[in-house]
Amino acid sequence: MHRGRLFRPTVFIIISCILFLQGLSAAPPLQTGSFIRDAEIEATLHEYITPLFRVAKLDPKSLNLYVIVNPEINASASIRYSIFINTGLLLESKTPEQVIGVLAHETGHIAGGHISRTEGAMGKATLAAMAAMALGTAAAIASNSSDAAMASILGGMSMAQGIVFHYSRGQEGTADSSGVHYLDDLKWSSRGLLEFMQMLEKQEYLSPDQQDVYMRTHPFSRDRVDFLKQHLKNSPYANNRLPQDFYEKYDRMIAKLSAYLEPPGKTLLTYRATDQSVKARYARAIAFYRENNFPEASKQLDGLIHEFPRDPYFHEIKGQFMFEQGRLDDALTSYKQAIEIKPDAPLIHLAYAQTLIEKNQPKMDKEAIHELRNVLKDEEENSFAWRLLAIAYGRGGNLGMSSLALAEEALANDKPKIALTQSKRSQYHLKSGPDKLRAADIQSLAERLVKEKE
Template sequence: MAEALHARRWSGAVARLLMLLVLSFAFVAKPAMAQSVLRDAETEALFRDMSAPLIEAAGLRAADVRIVLLNDSSINAFVAGGQIVYLHSGLITSASNANEVQGVIAHELGHVTGGHIIRLQQGIGQAGNISILSLLLGVAAMAVGAPEAGMAIMAGGQAAAMGRFLAFSRIQENSADQAGASYLSRAGISGRGSLAFFERLQNMEFRLAIPQTDSYQRTHPLNRERIAVLENVYRNDPAWDRATSPELEARFQRVRAKLRGYIDEPERVIAAYPDTDRSVPARYARAFAWHRAAHPDRSLAEVDSLLAEQPHDPFFLELKGQILLESGRPADAISILREAVERSRSEPLIATILAHALIATEDPANFPEAERVLRTVVQRDDRNPFAWYQLGVVYDRAGDLGRANLASAERYSLMNEPQLALASARNAMAGIPAGTPDWIRAQDILMVSRAAIENQRGRRRRQ
């Protein structure tokens, strides 16, 4: 009886260990499912320009790599399979300058080129093998009348499995540090920001009283260890004293400020950027904060002061149009947003706001333009479910229910909602002439959605 109780307890411990390993991988593999993606035309353009020399230095194609911003206040970044680097909003708002973020991106590209997500599965498998072996040996010991020895073997196996997994993770982090340093060097970008970022993390750990004596129980090396290894590498690099381009740094400070204005509580934003601060980032942040606090007049005053100095800046125009639209003045927003689209070379995210304003007027005369704009948007941007939603509204208003359902199917497919995508695709096929390109596209979504639903059911059965 006692042996059975011990075995059940140990089985539970093993299950918890394996579940921890599986969940750690699941978090890495599908990080954005629990976090909302923040999309902004100015921010995405900045990320492209900041990362382009690093991507080239890493031997990757810029067209294949994406930098995705997640709405998460923690200071973090990671990769999750493929060539996508995820940055938390907290990392951007806490960074002092663009060079710090470039250091983080370089590190994450080291994970991409190192194939670390694939290798993580190997690390989990190795840890699982150790745990299973110790379980079998422990049960064998119990079976011959040595329950204490069996429990000791099992406990040792659990510790060894977790230690093996953590060591594997630390090796990957060290590898990414070295690769990131090489990419910064090849790109001619200083490593000062990378060191400053690690120092910031170290100071934060000190404030939180996180032990700094042993890295054995950590997935990452101690920050002081990383600094010690990298400092000599960076200081001896020819790019150490090379400053970030003033234009790039100014763009970063703008994006950082607008992000704070968008995600922080308005009161905190106003306190951080008081009215006495007349810099461009401060006015930009306040414009967003006043808009979120439902003070459109104050928000427009800030934007107008920015436009007085830079009357054709597409992102200032975009913000003014957005404020007017979301304040119930879509007709007033249209001409401003048209100019923003023109000045940004038809940037899809800005064009989406223009289409929204055209539709929001509820004037049928504006719907053909909205349709033209949206059809261009969805051809150029394959990650824009809101554009598909609006296109569905236009088709619905025109009485074209088949293509309205197709637009909904596209939208739900992008949102990873296969059940809804399947239903919409089926309705679209019923309302669109068979064999036409739109009918074939609906059929494709239907088949992909069915496969996704079957995969979901299979995962539930295995659980």
């Protein structure tokens, strides 16, 4: 996320949640409301929405896209170019056109300035959506307990379930109109959005408690379906297909999500051994790993890597598998290969840095610092990266920089009292220079935030 470090509105604080799709074989199931960070899934969704943002005259670099573990079919736009999309919507979709149709609609809400919530709801959303973005695997580094790490991540996530974004019927119609306009500009079909709305139409006469939450947050009307049908009837792009790789990436995204979120047995029934497609082998590799069947997981994954040696995400997930088995040197090798192929993926660099730190060697700590500094250029409010940086600096005896990283972490997690303490400690140890000035800036900001909370 590219934004000034001191721009922190009191009503909505974006905090990076590093909840990797990893370690689930040894951890409790992901709870509803958890935020998923995964390089491949995020890259796919960004590839879908970036062209939509451009034709809507919005800056794609300003987009904050969050995938939430929630079986309900829902997606919503919020302030600061933010879009939240539930795993339920992704997993219930049948085609990439349907996902892209929803993203086009949400882009219409952002471009149309439809984000309206009461001040009280805004404050609640700040706490609910952001307060529980925890440190994840950093806790495991300190405690060697994956259970403790997951508990740290999920501690306050149940609050996020209360966040609801409401639009009026008029805004919904406007967003539909804008969405199909963007799709036409790209010469993409609007059929997916119509199919999605028809899926919701079947729920129109159900009682509210039986309807998907999308029906309650995005008012439905028959007029919207009629509008989309008429538009599709007149559109010269009604039968156009998306770029071919969109379909392949969609299949992999859905296979990966379902393999991590569904019981392994269900995944193995869905993606049977007779299915030798890429998506099926990918899903089986994850399912076997979650069952602790490491030989079969490696067989599936190594076969994919042999067939697609330049696919960064196969190397990345192998790195995750190796890391979780304590095979750190093998994990480093896999992450290096992934980074060589896709150097612009901050989350892969972050996983590599985490593995370097786990090695607990001074030389590797220095390399980890370099990696984390680069990660933070792209994700300035990534609290997990700040915590890892604090560990690496602390091991090297650089108490000033370690305290500064802890202050940044606390600020990202909306803990101004801790940020205040750590910023003062940092200034005590640091010599004059930009880092000491930054610590002083954090102190000033933290003092103001503490007063606001009192």
